Amino acid sequence: MTNLSTRKRFRSFVHCSTDNYLSNLKNTINQNNYQNMKKNQIFYFLLIGLFLISCSKDEVTLDNEQQSKEPTKQTITAKNRSNLKPIGSGxxxxxxxxxxxxxxxxxxxxxxxxxxxxxxxxxxxxxxxxxxxxxxxxxxxxxxxxxxxxxxxxxxxxxxxxxxxxxxxxxxxxxxxxxxxxxxxxxxxxxxSGGNSEYNPFKGTNTYTDYQPMSGMFNRSYYDFHPNDAQANDExxxxxxxxxxxxxxxxxxxxxxxxxxxxxxxxxxxxxxxxxxxxxxxxxxxxxxxxxxxxxxxxxxxxxxxxxxxxxxxxxxxxxxxxxxxxxxxxxxxxxxxxxxxxxxxxxxxxxxxxxxxxxxxxxxxxxxxxxxxxxxxxxxxxxxxxxxxxxxxxxxxxxxxxxxxxxxxxLASGNTSILYTDNDEYVARRNGYNGAGLVVYINNSNNWQERWVETNWSNTRIKDYTGHSNWEPVTQGGRWVKIQAPPKSYSVWSVK
Incomplete structure (x- = not known):
């Protein structure tokens, strides 16, 4: 298996353009014997063709091998999801x-x-x-x-x-x-965060974008961050x-x-x-x-x-x-x-x-x-x-x-909400109930007990404060109105007894 550093170098290399590759190849040949270019023309273009096949980083064979590799230590896995409470139900x-x-x-x-x-x-x-x-x-x-x-x-x-x-x-x-x-x-x-420094051609300087984690999964380079060859920045x-x-x-x-x-x-x-x-x-x-x-x-x-x-x-x-x-x-x-x-x-x-x-x-x-x-x-x-x-x-x-x-x-808190009363110190709202009785909440931010007549969901029904802050158990009128109370710097929550 190719080691991580070799894979990293290969991934960076295959991102180069064909024109850059040809230019570098020609310079190398010039330094040795440019005349050999004609004799070995077929060989060099075959070599170029091989690299063209894998020129896109996102389709590199080694990356695909890395993607399909079995996760590390999968023997330790989570279980028992069959009886979970629905998220949002509580x-x-x-x-x-x-x-x-x-x-x-x-x-x-x-x-x-x-x-x-x-x-x-x-x-x-x-x-x-x-x-x-x-x-x-x-x-x-x-x-x-x-x-x-x-x-x-x-x-x-x-x-x-x-x-x-x-x-x-x-x-x-x-x-x-x-x-x-x-x-x-x-x-x-x-x-x-935590990547090693590497030369970044899109910045013209070194950036900390060389990620080779020990898990061997999701290696990253400057191509995977902004700016890159596709996008200068995002939101x-x-x-x-x-x-x-x-x-x-x-x-x-x-x-x-x-x-x-x-x-x-x-x-x-x-x-x-x-x-x-x-x-x-x-x-x-x-x-x-x-x-x-x-x-x-x-x-x-x-x-x-x-x-x-x-x-x-x-x-x-x-x-x-x-x-x-x-x-x-x-x-x-x-x-x-x-x-x-x-x-x-x-x-x-x-x-x-x-x-x-x-x-x-x-x-x-x-x-x-x-x-x-x-x-x-x-x-x-x-x-x-x-x-x-x-x-x-x-x-x-x-x-x-x-x-x-x-x-x-x-x-108790089901159904949509109706705001019944507000001022600086008091707030009263009603949950109108959905397959249930609903509630009335009375929040009192003053320094004294407060009382208020409110319209509830219930006619001729005894209600109580489910917080225990008030011991009242009033009966709503036929028109669903009732007087409730709340202690200072506190609240009460009323529903059918």
Missing amino acids: VMMQAFYWDVPAGGTWWNVVKNKVDDWSNAGIDAIWLPPVSKAQNGPFSMGYDPFDYFDFGEYNQMGSVETRFGSRSELVSLVNTAHNNRLSVIADIVLNHN GVFGGFADLSHTKSYVQDWLWRNPNSVAKYYRDVIGFDGWRFDYVKGFGPWVVKEWKNEVGGFSVGEYWDGNAATLDWWSGQAEVSAFDFACYYRMRDAFQGNNLNRLNDDMLWKRNSSRSVTFVTNHDTDEIVNNKILAYAYILTHEGYPTIFYRDYEEWLNKERLNNLIWIHNN
């Missing part, structure tokens, strides 16, 4: 935060929690990027180097990733599946990292099309059930669409923009969900800024709730500090697919209150 857990403890322990930490999370009503866990990155044992994974090293090769300063070994990752995935939880992979497709560069060129068929093959692509290996060998796409502003929405069409699975993109119309456009083009940053920023203004009128503003869930993934905090941003539990009461009673942040659940907020809100979301 609540997603972001199962990490920035700078989780290093030392290769995180996969085991999460593994020990999935049983409790499933019992609480979580239906999927979102993991950080799982492959080896440039900063090895210290990296959070967002500077990917070897997409197929999950903590088993000694490169980038460690064998394990920051989070653990390959076997620990697969064990976590299997344990999650055994507990009916789907597992969502964080996929970084825009940029790479965005991140942090000065090498910017992958998704228009290259070779890159598409390795990322999602071929049997050993990142997408299919992660799905079929590691066992991932869905995808969270990082920094999708950096490339066209067609990339996510093609990935999703190739391998399926729940998909959500991080299009960091507070404009609901922009999020709606992107999710429509990509045909996947998007994190509802419009909702996030309006909640920040409402709860951190003490103006609940902002909850009347435009959000993705109001435009297309089936494509909205709502959140209060994530590993990148945590601006809602005051009244954070009120923000969770909002997303867990409203439309969209809500996400809970690991540290909010496990460390910072009251877990019993969050579990209660998860139960309310999974059992």
Whole structure:
């Protein structure tokens, strides 16, 4: 088998144009004896013809051999997907935060929690990027180097990733599946880091674009990044990292099309059930669409923009969900800024709730500090697919209150939404029910108990507050009106008793 360095040199060589090759060949012959050119004309043109056959990098035979090579260590694979909860039927857990403890322990930490999370009503866990990155044992994974090293090769300063070994990752995935939880992979497709320096003719200088990972899979050169022979740039560069060129068929093959692509290996060998796409502003929405069409699975993109119309456009083009940053920023203004009128503003869930993934905090941003539990009461009673942040659940907020809100979301929060009342301190909305009773949520950001008459879904029906914050059990009038209450800096959620 050709070694990696020889393969790399061959791949770079066959990208040259025929004219350059002929020129170099003639110069070489001139240095020896140009007269021999006539005697050996047939030989040289036969040689040229052989190279013309494989002149396109994307069709090089050695690359095809590399693509069809069996994945490394496939004996450790994920199993048990037959009884998973449907993603979106419950609540997603972001199962990490920035700078989780290093030392290769995180996969085991999460593994020990999935049983409790499933019992609480979580239906999927979102993991950080799982492959080896440039900063090895210290990296959070967002500077990917070897997409197929999950903590088993000694490169980038460690064998394990920051989070653990390959076997620990697969064990976590299997344990999650055994507990009916789907597992969502964080996929970084825009940029790479950790390549060696090589001369780049498209830049006229050296660039760190020589990638020869120890897995032997998805080697890369300057042809696979911007600028290259096909494209100078795409929608965005991140942090000065090498910017992958998704228009290259070779890159598409390795990322999602071929049997050993990142997408299919992660799905079929590691066992991932869905995808969270990082920094999708950096490339066209067609990339996510093609990935999703190739391998399926729940998909959500991080299009960091507070404009609901922009999020709606992107999710429509990509045909996947998007994190509802419009909702996030309006909640920040409402709860951190003490103006609940902002909850009347435009959000993705109001435009297309089936494509909205709502959140209060994530590993990148945590601006809602005051009244954070009120923000969770909002997303867990409203439309969209809500996400809970690991540290909010496990460390910072009251877990019993969050579990209660998860139960309310999974059992009562159905149907579309009608906003009944807003002012600076109070917000009341009704879920109108779909194959269920629905609910009324009353959020009170004032310093005193508040009461309000509201129109419900129910006539002549006794209702109660499912949070336990109020002990009232009023009966709705024949016209469906009833008085409800909410405690200070808190909330209540009402439905049929």
